[in-house]
Each structure stands twice: as structure tokens, then as C-alpha cells.
Amino acid sequence: MNGSPWNPVLYKVSSKSIENADLLTFELDPVGDEAIDPIAPGQFNMLYAFGIGEIPISVSSILPSYPTLVHTIQDVGRVSKSLIQLPVGDIIGVRGPFGPEWPVAQVKSKDVLLIAGGVGLCPLRPVIEYILDHREQFGEVNVLFGTRHPDNIIYHRDIISWQSDPSINFQITVDHAFPSWRGNVGVVTHLIDKAKFYPENTISFLCGPEVMMRFGIYACLDAGISEDMVYLSMERNMKCAIGLCGHCQVGPYFTCKDGAVFPYTMMKPYLNISEL
Amino acid sequence: MKNIKEVLSDLSFFSDMSDEMLEFIAACGQNMHFSPDEYVGRESGSADYLFVITKGNIAVQLEHPTKGTFTIRSLHDGEIAGFSWIIPPYRMQFDLKAREHTSVVALDAGCVRKKCEEDHHLGYLMMKQSAIIMNKRLEDTRVQLMDIYSGRV
Numbered sequence A: 001m002n003g004s005p006w007n008p009v010l011y012k013v014s015s016k017s018i019e020n021a022d023l024l025t026f027e028l029d030p031v032g033d034e035a036i037d038p039i040a041p042g043q044f045n046m047l048y049a050f051g052i053g054e055i056p057i058s059v060s061s062i063l064p065s066y067p068t069l070v071h072t073i074q075d076v077g078r079v080s081k082s083l084i085q086l087p088v089g090d091i092i093g094v095r096g097p098f099g100p101e102w103p104v105a106q107v108k109s110k111d112v113l114l115i116a117g118g119v120g121l122c123p124l125r126p127v128i129e130y131i132l133d134h135r136e137q138f139g140e141v142n143v144l145f146g147t148r149h150p151d152n153i154i155y156h157r158d159i160i161s162w163q164s165d166p167s168i169n170f171q172i173t174v175d176h177a178f179p180s181w182r183g184n185v186g187v188v189t190h191l192i193d194k195a196k197f198y199p200e201n202t203i204s205f206l207c208g209p210e211v212m213m214r215f216g217i218y219a220c221l222d223a224g225i226s227e228d229m230v231y232l233s234m235e236r237n238m239k240c241a242i243g244l245c246g247h248c249q250v251g252p253y254f255t256c257k258d259g260a261v262f263p264y265t266m267m268k269p270y271l272n273i274s275e276l
Numbered sequence B: 001m002k003n004i005k006e007v008l009s010d011l012s013f014f015s016d017m018s019d020e021m022l023e024f025i026a027a028c029g030q031n032m033h034f035s036p037d038e039y040v041g042r043e044s045g046s047a048d049y050l051f052v053i054t055k056g057n058i059a060v061q062l063e064h065p066t067k068g069t070f071t072i073r074s075l076h077d078g079e080i081a082g083f084s085w086i087i088p089p090y091r092m093q094f095d096l097k098a099r100e101h102t103s104v105v106a107l108d109a110g111c112v113r114k115k116c117e118e119d120h121h122l123g124y125l126m127m128k129q130s131a132i133i134m135n136k137r138l139e140d141t142r143v144q145l146m147d148i149y150s151g152r153v
């Protein structure tokens, strides 16, 4: 990381694209010569809306044109709303990158099962990009994406291209649908029957609401995937991002410093403890 | 093309059944085909069949008086549609609508029930497999009801 982890680097909003009613994807470029280090799939940055606050946001695509950053932000509260409302050309502060990567580069020749729920697709999109760029290094590749409603589907252009790509099995399901929706309806774990993989040779990455990840993990284990081949991204609310404030603590771990990407075996004792 | 017994024997639902049992159950079956948007079964109708989807996609739907049709679940190749056949008063609880050209093996509910009464071991296997699926669907519905994607993770 460049300089002090406390000092934000100035980036300007160079483009914004609307994903759905409350979700936008931003491209950010450094204002001056200083840029943060290259970011990897699974890592996140702290994005600072000046005078309002700072929030962790995962990298949602990795462009070849470093140092441009891509982040997708959902409007849920004060800081995310003010970031989303920034016009193109405005300046924000960026600290990062933080956290470990999805271990995608270390799993060559394995079958891959990605399970994403809602905005959990954002941190997994760079994994899909990586795999498609190195397709020959992987076995079967499955992406199961569950979201609330057809209106909440994001990354339409990517999804159309993934669905028409025979080298990847991309499946979507929604919890609730309008009458004309002809796709899948039901929880994301239901899609596991449509995935093709050899469980003993499969690695699985999950990101989404924690309840979804718990059921997703059970589905992976029931399908025969080994516990130590399951990884998840724990997107607990955080403040400092450097393991000081304790906001994001899960048991002995700080999701900012030790995660957000964790092996399931590390998180297993803590996942269904209420209010931990 | 596979005969009905071969179709059933490929499915985990029937995997514990002996050859004789499968033969028995298959004798209650017939192939049916539905066009897109054709109803496979209607809510409040008599649950005359248990449908094994061999190809296609069936939506489990409910009509809302003002909000239109809700699709609660979609079912695909290899899945079973309709469990009202096993639970008195054998009345369909939802609409089942084909979303594309859909083929099913329709097992005659009266015939299967009669065989289950005659052979309780067969009845137990049918009940056990149905309970596994019904439990999974109940669990899924509970998660859907939590509306987990409504806010941030």
C-alpha cells in the first residue's frame, strides 16, 4: 500500500453507469500522480465521501488500464447515497487495497463453483473475469446467482455474455418474479442441481447475505465439496479497515484485516452465532 | 426413447425402489406434453397426478386478487411437481403452468395411492422421498420469506 494506510489518495469519478434503481458502477481515476497499488479479486477499498464518511467497497472489475478502479455501490445509507450522487468529475478519497484475494490463481485445474447473492456478485465479478481470461487453467466453471427480483439483476451486459458463453455455466434465479419472467424462481441453492462439477476437485467461493452464504455452504458440503475448499467473503460493517476499531470483529478475527475473504474453516465456529 | 420405468429409475426420488416397485409405479404413469403457458394443474382442482418433469420448466404459481400472478418456484428436468396427491383431501394448492414446451411422466395419483396402501414398504419410500423434497421446499420458502436481499448483506 502507498504511504500511510490512513491517508486517502484522491480519485475522480470518471464514469458512472446505472445497474438498477439503487446501484451504480463507478470508474475512478487518480487525480494526480499518486495511485493506490493494484487491487486483486476479493480485495476492497475504503471510499471516502468528503465531509460525510468512508465505507468499504469491493473491487467489482479489474481493468487492464491500471490505475483505473471499478466499484459498484448500492445506496443503503448516508455515505453510499452521497457517493452515488457524486457527479462525474467529482473527487473522492480512496484508501486500499485491503484484505486477502480470492485464491483463484492458486486453484488451477479445479472445477469452480461461485455462489453469489444480490450485491454479492460485485466481489465475484473479478473472479469470473480472471477465470475467463485464463479459461484453460480451470475445469468446469459454474456461477449461480440469486437475487430478489428480475429488476434487481445487475451487470446485464456481462450476464448476457456469460450466459451465451459455452465455457461457463451461468445460472440466475430470483426470489420473487413478475408473471412474464420465464427464468428460475427459488433460492440460489436450488441451482446447485444445475451445476456441473466433480465435488472432490471443486473449489467454491460464496458472497452474499450471511444467511444465504450459510445455506450455500451447506449445499456445497452436501454436494460433497470439502470444507477446506469453500471460501466466503464476510462483508461485516467496518470503520478503520486496519484492525484497530473492532467494528467488524467476528470471534477473534477482524474482517477488514484477516478478510473479508476467509476460508470457511476459519469462520465455521462463528457463522451462526447471533449478533456476533 | 426411454420407457417410463427407465425414466423413473434415473431419478434419486425412486433410487431406493426395487425393480418390482418401479415396475409397479411405472404402470401408473403416462407421458404428457404441455405447450408454453398451458396449465399442468389448477389450484383447487383435484390432485390427480404426481408429475415427474422429463423436459422443460413448470412454474408453481398463485393468483393474487389485485397484484396478478406470483411465481413461487420454478421446477425443471428431473424435479417433481405436485405433492397434493399424497395429502388428503388431495386438492391442488397452487397452479402449475408450463413455461416452455414441457414433457412429464404423470403418475396417476389414485393408482399410486392404492399401491402404497397395498405395499407399505413402497408407501414408506414414496412418503420418505416426498418428505425430503417437501422439507427442502419449506426450508427454501422460509429463506425466501426472510427477503434476505432487500437491504445490504
Ligand SMILES: Cc1cc2nc3c(=O)[nH]c(=O)nc-3n(C[C@H](O)[C@H](O)[C@H](O)COP(=O)(O)OP(=O)(O)OC[C@H]3O[C@@H](n4cnc5c(N)ncnc54)[C@H](O)[C@@H]3O)c2cc1C
Pocket (backbone or CB within 6 Å): A044, A053, A055, A056, A057, A058, A059, A060, A072, A073, A074, A075, A076, A077, A078, A079, A080, A081, A119, A122, A123, A234, A235, A236, A237, A238, A260, B151, B152, B153
Ligand atoms: C469488505 C466489504 C466489502 C463491501 N463491498 C461492497 C460493495 O462492493 N458494494 C456495496 O454496495 N457495498 C459493499 N459493502 C457494504 C458497504 O460497505 C455498506 O453498505 C456501507 O458501509 C453502508 O454505509 P452507509 O453510510 O451508506 O450506510 P449506513 O447508514 O452506515 O447503513 C445503512 C444500513 O445498512 C446497514 N449496513 C451497513 N453496512 C453494512 C454491512 N457491511 N453489512 C450489513 N449491513 C450493513 C446498517 O446497519 C444500516 O441498517 C461492503 C462491505 C464490506 C465490509
